[in-house]
Amino acid sequence: MKHTLQQIFRSPNFVIGFAIFMALILFVFIYPLVVPDAPLAIIAQGTFFPPGTYVSVYDSLGSTQYTLNLQNASAARIGSKVSDTDKAAIKDYLVLVGVPEGQIDLTDTQKLLEQWKTNYDPNKNISGVTNAKRNQFIRLNTSLQNANSDQGIVLASQDPTSGALTQTGTVKLTDYVDINQIASAKVLPLGTDNFGRDVLTELVSATKVSLQIGFVAGLIATLIGLTLGLLAGYIGGMLDDIIMFITNLFTVIPSFVLLILISFSIGQDQRGAVTIAVVIGFTSWVWTARAVRSQVISLRNRDHVNLSKLSGHSIVHIILSDILPYIASYVVMAFILQISSGILAEAGLSILGLGPRTTDVPTLGLMMNWAMIYQAHILGKWWAYFPILLDIALITFSLNLMNTGLDQVFNPALRD
Amino acid sequence: MKGYRRYFLNKLAWFLVTLIVGFLLNFILPRMMPGDPVALIVSHMAQGQSNASGVQAIYQQYAELFGTNQPMYVQFFIYLKNVARGDFGFSFSQYPRSVADVLSASIWWTICLQFPAIIVGWLVGNTLGALAAYLKGGFDKVLMPLSIFISNLPAFGMAVILMVIFGVNLKWFPTSGGYGFDLIPTLSLQFMWSVIVHYQLPFWSIVLIAIGGQAIGMRSMSIYELNADYVKYSRFLGIKDNKIVMYVFRNAMLPQITGLALSVGTMVGGALVAEIVFSYPGLGSTLLNAVMGQDYPLLSAATLIVTLMVLTANFAIEIIYGFIDPRIKAAQAD
Amino acid sequence: MGKVILEVNELTTKYITRFGEDVYAVDHVSLKVEEGKSLGIAGESGCGKSTLALSLMGYYFPPLHYTSGEIIIDGHNITGMKPDDVRKSILGTEIAYIPQAAMNALNPTQKVINIIEDVVQAHDPSKKKKDIYDLARAGFEKLGLPADVLQRYPVELSGGMKQRTVIAISVILGPKVLIADEPSSALDVTSQKMVIKMLRNLMDNGMIKAMIFITHELPLLYNVTTDIMVMYAGQIVEKGAAKETVFDPLHPYAKGLMGSIIVPEAGLRGVKLTAIPGVPPNLKKPPSGCRFAERCKYVHPECKASSVGVTTVGDNRTYRCILSEKELREVYKNAN
Ligand SMILES: Nc1ncnc2c1ncn2[C@@H]1O[C@H](COP(=O)(O)OP(=O)(O)OP(=O)(O)O)[C@@H](O)[C@H]1O
Numbered sequence A: 001m002k003h004t005l006q007q008i009f010r011s012p013n014f015v016i017g018f019a020i021f022m023a024l025i026l027f028v029f030i031y032p033l034v035v036p037d038a039p040l041a042i043i044a045q046g047t048f049f050p051p052g053t054y055v056s057v058y059d060s061l062g063s064t065q066y067t068l069n070l071q072n073a074s075a076a077r078i079g080s081k082v083s084d085t086d087k088a089a090i091k092d093y094l095v096l097v098g099v100p101e102g103q104i105d106l107t108d109t110q111k112l113l114e115q116w117k118t119n120y121d122p123n124k125n126i127s128g129v130t131n132a133k134r135n136q137f138i139r140l141n142t143s144l145q146n147a148n149s150d151q152g153i154v155l156a157s158q159d160p161t162s163g164a165l166t167q168t169g170t171v172k173l174t175d176y177v178d179i180n181q182i183a184s185a186k187v188l189p190l191g192t193d194n195f196g197r198d199v200l201t202e203l204v205s206a207t208k209v210s211l212q213i214g215f216v217a218g219l220i221a222t223l224i225g226l227t228l229g230l231l232a233g234y235i236g237g238m239l240d241d242i243i244m245f246i247t248n249l250f251t252v253i254p255s256f257v258l259l260i261l262i263s264f265s266i267g268q269d270q271r272g273a274v275t276i277a278v279v280i281g282f283t284s285w286v287w288t289a290r291a292v293r294s295q296v297i298s299l300r301n302r303d304h305v306n307l308s309k310l311s312g313h314s315i316v317h318i319i320l321s322d323i324l325p326y327i328a329s330y331v332v333m334a335f336i337l338q339i340s341s342g343i344l345a346e347a348g349l350s351i352l353g354l355g356p357r358t359t360d361v362p363t364l365g366l367m368m369n370w371a372m373i374y375q376a377h378i379l380g381k382w383w384a385y386f387p388i389l390l391d392i393a394l395i396t397f398s399l400n401l402m403n404t405g406l407d408q409v410f411n412p413a414l415r416d
Numbered sequence B: 001m002k003g004y005r006r007y008f009l010n011k012l013a014w015f016l017v018t019l020i021v022g023f024l025l026n027f028i029l030p031r032m033m034p035g036d037p038v039a040l041i042v043s044h045m046a047q048g049q050s051n052a053s054g055v056q057a058i059y060q061q062y063a064e065l066f067g068t069n070q071p072m073y074v075q076f077f078i079y080l081k082n083v084a085r086g087d088f089g090f091s092f093s094q095y096p097r098s099v100a101d102v103l104s105a106s107i108w109w110t111i112c113l114q115f116p117a118i119i120v121g122w123l124v125g126n127t128l129g130a131l132a133a134y135l136k137g138g139f140d141k142v143l144m145p146l147s148i149f150i151s152n153l154p155a156f157g158m159a160v161i162l163m164v165i166f167g168v169n170l171k172w173f174p175t176s177g178g179y180g181f182d183l184i185p186t187l188s189l190q191f192m193w194s195v196i197v198h199y200q201l202p203f204w205s206i207v208l209i210a211i212g213g214q215a216i217g218m219r220s221m222s223i224y225e226l227n228a229d230y231v232k233y234s235r236f237l238g239i240k241d242n243k244i245v246m247y248v249f250r251n252a253m254l255p256q257i258t259g260l261a262l263s264v265g266t267m268v269g270g271a272l273v274a275e276i277v278f279s280y281p282g283l284g285s286t287l288l289n290a291v292m293g294q295d296y297p298l299l300s301a302a303t304l305i306v307t308l309m310v311l312t313a314n315f316a317i318e319i320i321y322g323f324i325d326p327r328i329k330a331a332q333a334d
Numbered sequence C: 001m002g003k004v005i006l007e008v009n010e011l012t013t014k015y016i017t018r019f020g021e022d023v024y025a026v027d028h029v030s031l032k033v034e035e036g037k038s039l040g041i042a043g044e045s046g047c048g049k050s051t052l053a054l055s056l057m058g059y060y061f062p063p064l065h066y067t068s069g070e071i072i073i074d075g076h077n078i079t080g081m082k083p084d085d086v087r088k089s090i091l092g093t094e095i096a097y098i099p100q101a102a103m104n105a106l107n108p109t110q111k112v113i114n115i116i117e118d119v120v121q122a123h124d125p126s127k128k129k130k131d132i133y134d135l136a137r138a139g140f141e142k143l144g145l146p147a148d149v150l151q152r153y154p155v156e157l158s159g160g161m162k163q164r165t166v167i168a169i170s171v172i173l174g175p176k177v178l179i180a181d182e183p184s185s186a187l188d189v190t191s192q193k194m195v196i197k198m199l200r201n202l203m204d205n206g207m208i209k210a211m212i213f214i215t216h217e218l219p220l221l222y223n224v225t226t227d228i229m230v231m232y233a234g235q236i237v238e239k240g241a242a243k244e245t246v247f248d249p250l251h252p253y254a255k256g257l258m259g260s261i262i263v264p265e266a267g268l269r270g271v272k273l274t275a276i277p278g279v280p281p282n283l284k285k286p287p288s289g290c291r292f293a294e295r296c297k298y299v300h301p302e303c304k305a306s307s308v309g310v311t312t313v314g315d316n317r318t319y320r321c322i323l324s325e326k327e328l329r330e331v332y333k334n335a336n
């Protein structure tokens, strides 16, 4: 046993797979300790906030202010305030009043604003410009003046009874606050999803649930497959024929069709994560049954098994001590594969709208489904779908690597 | 030829048996489940006037057509009769279209998309896998991890990735649909071109996924065969290496064909979900619509069609296999 | 002394594992087989018997590699030859091989006749199919095999028939030396007998001039071969005429193997090589001294210190031990 383990851990494939998988598991268990938020809590008003650190504007006003003289701060500020559409509008105007197009550089916001300042004249009449367009330029001018102002902002509070405003402070352009000193700031490393939920927290919880689904489905499938395989292989005869008939049937009848039919019939309200896992387990045992059976048949007439039979051991005893240890490696490998295919099956089902009901827990499939429905991929909100895909790929990839590693240890022919 | 005939009849019988069982399951499974959609239909029917009369009429019509308030075995034979006539009743969600109408519009999209894609993926994957086993070294070291990674990606994942890269960012291909939304299906050149362009991303995502899995399978098969005793013996008989390599790849291919027969179901399942990502007008989207619209007649018919497709593909592969593996004719002859 | 058909001098070959380690499975092996003689090779599983058999063919492919030594077949030194020349003019025509796992030695998707066509054409591409068929048919008939086997796939043949077919294919090009690696180990008793009879016929009819025979079954070894060689951890530890090696072994390892056999006249029915406690050394790092020292009942301190040379007794008997023949006999007598 110890020797086998040593050998397994010397297989690079297995070690890499194991390391990735364990890292995922650790992360799934440690993250909630650090960020104990409810995974499905809606924290954002609006959809798809990009990843970033969100700082409370209100709290930052009240915190200690520092003066920093940063050279390129104003350029950055102006750059962030003038949107691409505004820039395009500026260019439009400049071209209309006859500035050569070669002199207009959309990337240099400051120069653009200067050109605007020198060229803009609200009273100028340009031919071919509609009234609406004129008004648009006027509005643009006002907003640009604000962007360009270096006045700072005066803060005032309102007296609740009289309604009079009294100045309470100013925010200068050189005022800064330390993020660490602000009472409420929220890091959203993966932004929010379409419902305004923290994607990372949701993803961690979904990973956990999906792993559980895979685990339960794999366990059920392996147990059924193992039992049927053992019975068919060891007892043989009629029983073997019957079991093999059933197994062959379910090998060709596509299991996802059964999965769809059952999940649909169970109905949305009844479908919890566990139910889904059980259904997946019950529709995916065939491969294990086949593999176990063929292994058992080759073992059945080995000397040690015959010896055990002659010494009058019961079937249960023979199976437990003379058969199981020899097929254990296959069973473990099959189990690992079942976990991964269980996770994939859940994801497929969820995209079809047949996943677990959406109210209690997220799963990787559900998250993917939401991202698809809200078109995160078409809108370019990568943080709402890419981490999920990566997560699924990492889980299945690591499980399969482990499996390949085990296979190489137990089937030396595949080594080179 | 006598040997082959026996093999053929054997496979045909098996095809019929699986078809019958598939059909039975399609009928029984929903009726055994706690949320039994057929019972739901009966209850909808009984609710009477309070419902909007249109909806009521559809349920009524379905219940009558399939005799849903009769005993189970009667229902089964009615179902059998209706299905044999291609009558699946009206679609609940797309009334007044009939289920047969909805399906006949979508089934060809799926067949024309998936079967070529799976075959191309199979061919390319096997070639790559054989090369990896034979060449070893760098080629193998690059191809294998890549294949393992790709084959672990669900088909919808590959679909999303291709769509984001080639559809959304590079804008080389459209992101959804089977043809331009502003076109009417005709045999015009413009329409054909649109279909071809829309075909690319779904097609390649299925192909890539298939390549990954097949390459891995073929590689291990070839390695297994390369280490087989007959290879060593043939060498010591003085047979040239390239001739031996031919033996090996031929022998490694054969299990890959049976492997395809066994995995075609799973591949089709994955590909249906990929269709959904692209809103491809095939059976995948039909299934999704049926689920979303709580449309049991449509869902049940769609799953039946998919089962039939998979079983037929399976049967076809077995038949072809019988021609290719010389042992079949010999083994069945005596 | 007859004509020497196969002579091997100080042949060393190694496996290079995928981790780049060297496994010296055949270590400075020398032997001679004369015309009309058959040499048996005995030894525990893993001692390098099969590797020696492969190495004797003079045709190496990974993971097995040639290191040093020479192979002379019928006066013709083949060690310096190009691999493709060996393939074309030696393999199958001068020296032929019957693999250990003959059950799977035939390509399952070819008919026997197609396999033979490929073999013959590999050496003579101009040969017509018709002629090959006649040749194969004649060869099979001479060996007492039904000609309709030629039209069968290997899966259609029984185990014994498959093994006999493999032998027939191996000798189709009339090799001088035949190396048979456990040709009968996986067969039932009747098939075993037929295979052995077939091999003997090959020798008696002069279809092959010499044979090397590897087996685990001591009675077979004794009955089939004229000389016996005992291998341990890649080296030859004892070599001599069959009778003396079996009934009067000198090397402690050979003694251990033959341990249970006392009376020659009682015959050897059902006797197997006895197990010796302990495991053979790892061939990746073989011990510097006597390789058997770890397990030897009669070990001396010097045994492990320096490498042990070969001692020759009489005109044709050798063994590898630091003790002289007399000392060994003394030791064995005291042990009883
Ligand atoms: N392909 C290989 N790569 C590396 N080492 C090998 C390889 N094949 C065999 N060996 C090693 O070479 C040694 C000799 O093996 P060989 O097969 O020649 O033994 P054997 O005497 O024929 O055993 P058996 O009686 O079981 O047939 C063994 O220690 C084995 O571990």
Ligand SMILES: [Mg+2]
Pocket (backbone or CB within 6 Å): C049, C050, C051, C100, C181
């Ligand atoms: Mg051997």
